Each structure stands twice: as C-alpha cells, then as structure tokens.
Amino acid sequence: MTPMKTVRRLSFWSIVVGMVIFALKLCAWWLTGSVALFSDAMESIVNVVASGAAWFAIRVAYTPADENHPFGHHKAEYLSAVLEGVLIVVAALLILREAALAFYLPHALEAPGIGLSITAVAAVGNGIWAIVLMRTGRSARSPALVADGRHLWTDVITSAGVIAGLLLALATGWLWLDPLMAIIVAANILWHGWHMVSASVQGLMDVAVDPAEVAEIERIVRANSDEALEFHDLKTREAGRARFIEFHLVVPSDMTVERSHAICDRIEDALEDEIPGARVVIHVEPAHKAKNGDNRG
Template identity: 75%
Template structure:
C-alpha cells in the first residue's frame, strides 16, 4: 500500500497540474470565445479548488488518533469528496447560465482551431493524471484521491465532448451547437457531482465493507481462530482507508483467559499482516453463547 508521503506528494502535484490545465483551457477559451470551452475552463477552476481541499483533507486524515478523536481522522477525506461534489454542482449551474445567454448571440473568434488543439492537449494531460490518481487512490484506499481522479476523468469526457461539438459547429456553421454542447457538459457534470456526493455521504454513514472484502475478512478469522468454537455477529464499517471490524469469539467455558487471549492475539496479528488498515475488536464469550450447533 502506498505510504502517506507518496499520497501527499500526489495531492500537491494535483494542485500544480490543475493550475496548468486551467491556464491552457482559459487560453483556448480566450482564443475562440466558445462558451463550451468556457464551461470546460470553469470546471478546471473547480478542479483546482477541490484539489486544495483534497490536499488538506488527506493531510488531516493521516493525523494520528488523539484524546478527542480516538478512532483517528480518517473520515476527513469524505468531507473533501462531499465539498468537491458541491463545487461541481455550483460550476454546472454557472455554465448553464452562460450557455443560456450564449444562445442569444453565438459567435466564435478568429482562432478556433488553435483553441481546440490547446484544449485537446489539456484533456490528454488530465486523462493521464486521472489514471494515476485513481490507481494510487485505490491502492491507498483514499476516498479523496479517488474522487479527485474521477472528477478529472469527467473533465476528460467533458473536453472530448466539447471538442466534437465545436468541430461540428465549425463544419456546419451552426454556432448554436456551441452553447448546446455547454448545456450537455453542465448536465454531465451535475450527474457526476451527485454520484460523488452520494458515495461520500454513504461513507460518512458508516457503510459496511463491500461483499468481496467481507468474504476475505471471514476467511482470515476462520483460518486463525483454532481453539475457539466459533465466531459470530461480525460487523464492519469503513472510514476512509481504515476498516473497523468487530465480532464475538466463542471459546470453551473451561478455557483460561490467557489461552483465549492467545487466540485473539493470533487473529489480530493475521490482520496486521494481511490487512494492515483494519482495526479489530474481539468480544470473547463462553461456550453457552454459541449460536451454531
């Protein structure tokens, strides 16, 4: 799993790259006067602001647990992702306003082809960086990094749509295609913003781990609980990159506390080895508490 240093460096580079991409897209808009390219540049402003929020949230999430936050600060990343989703919605509404005004006076400046080329270069840069962020974000189990990468990927799709729409407008002379494409872009941004907010809110609500991870957790406990009778009432929740796991471990009634403790130690050591982001709580129970024959 990538260390905190690498994740933090990525968030800093995301801000730097975001500013550079915005500059390219702003130049493309200035050269063309296209409201669709304006919408693309507007989303890049959101990218920069969201990247700053992600940088701060990830930095906060790696702060060690303290007296006021005994379970750590992992959920800070979800707050960043929620903020990013809200900013996307605001940007989409502003784009729709500009597009509505542009329907009344659609026009393009003298250098639309150069503007399209510059915007295309910016889109390629975003695509490469989005791939890096999503890949590392999944490895590091970082909701903020994944949200940032997915947002950049929607920006790539946006840029591609804008370029196609603008090429059609230039080829046909139907300049109303430019603001129409801006509205399509805004609707796409709204959709992805809603998905991002929904996913982050689920994280804040202590959603359980996904079914595949749950199967791995059950296998890990079963493989390391030799000497116990059974385990049951397994509960899990996720908080950023951390996973909290708790369950009841039933042992023979005549087993000593020391022997039961050794079993717990073995299980916890297995989690530290194979699932280092897991925080495990085990409640030991006597034999008569068994739920299975």
C-alpha cells in the same frame, strides 16, 4: 515511499497540475471566444479549489489518533469528497448558465484550430493525471484522492465533449451546437457530482465494507480461529483507508485467558496483514454464548 507519503505528495501536485490545466484552458477560451471553452475553463477553477481541499483533508486524515479523536481522523477525506461533489454541481450549473446565454447571442469562433489544440493537450494531461490519482487512491484506500481523480475525469469528459461540439459546429456552421454540447456535458457532470456526494455521505454514515470484503474477513477469521467454537455478530464499517472490524469469538469455557488471548492475537495479525487499515475488536465469550454452532469453516 510509504502510501501515506505518496498520497500526500500526489494531493499536493494535483494543485499544481490543476493550475497548469486551468491556464491552458483559459488561453484556449481567450483565443476562440467559445462559450463552451469558457465553461470548460471555469470547471478547472473548481478543480484547483477541490484539489486544495483534498490536500488539506488528506493531511488531516493521516494525523495520528489523539485524545480527542481516539479512532483517528479518517473521515476528513469524506468531507473533502463531499465538497468536490458539490463544486462539480456548481460548475455544471455555471456551464448551463453560459450555454443558455450563448443560445441567444451566438457568435463565430476566432482561431479555432489553435484553441482546440490547446484544449486537447489539456485534456490528455488531465486524463493521465486522473488515472494516476484514481489508481493510487484505490490502492492506498484514500477516498479524497479517488474523488479528486474522478473529478478530473469528468473534466476530461467535458473537454472531449466541448472539442467534439466545436468541431461539428465548425463543419456545419451551426453555431448553436457550441452551447448545446456544453449543456449535454453539464448534465453528465451533474450525474457524476451526485454519485460522488452520495458515495461520500455513505462513508460518513459508517457504511459497511462491501460484501466481497466481508467474505474475505470471514475467511481469514475462520482460517485463524482453531480451538475456538465459533464467531458471530460480525460488524464492519469503513472510514477512509481504515476498516473497523468487530465480532464475538466463542471459546470453550475452560480455556485460559492466556490461550484465548493468543487466538485473538493470531486473528488480529492475520486481518491486519491481509486487509490494509484493519482495526479489529474481538469480544471473547464462553461456550454457552454460542449462537450458530460450529462457525469456523
């Protein structure tokens, strides 16, 4: 199965998994009456909506380039990631509100054993699915899939915190531990939401690829630019799974167009083979345009 089909299929199944997890958490809240479990269930609603947004964004992002979008639709995934980050923040604020109300109106939990068991099952399922999404998203260079996985992972942290808080509340009889744990978890969710939005905004702003990848690009260019004098002004940017690479290649002034074109083809092929999603633009220049001396290796 191609990476594109894998990403699309996983994004669709995220909606299904999210609905199942939400149903389990809603059942746990209904059985116990816990405000923390209610807040945990409310976050799962956000998961379902966010997964739907990710599925739609991925379908758009993998649409081939057209006349109005000659560089493709890759950035659609960043829009989904931003939306997910915002929804995480909204979920955290809802949790804080419910927790604050519970401080003033504490109440004993009903059927806590069954409710916590159901929540634990939901958390384990969420955790497994989150790992699958993040690993596949990184290998396929899909920001939307990675963001969806991170979103689910924050939900796992939420569930773990809620379970720990409720167990402690049951052991001590301190009912205020239920909303207190919800507040602590909400603060953690806010941090993850901010990080997700920040990373996605950087992608929308045409951030350069990370330094390690830039070094790999330079290595590949040097290894495949025999007969060229140097390359300079390397610029990169990332947009979803795509990596846009642009630089100037200086060749001897008496080199034929055909020969310089062959060198460019060799470099482009090497970059596209070793860096998935590479989009390469090379500006060929004569010898008097050299800036750095021999920059081939």
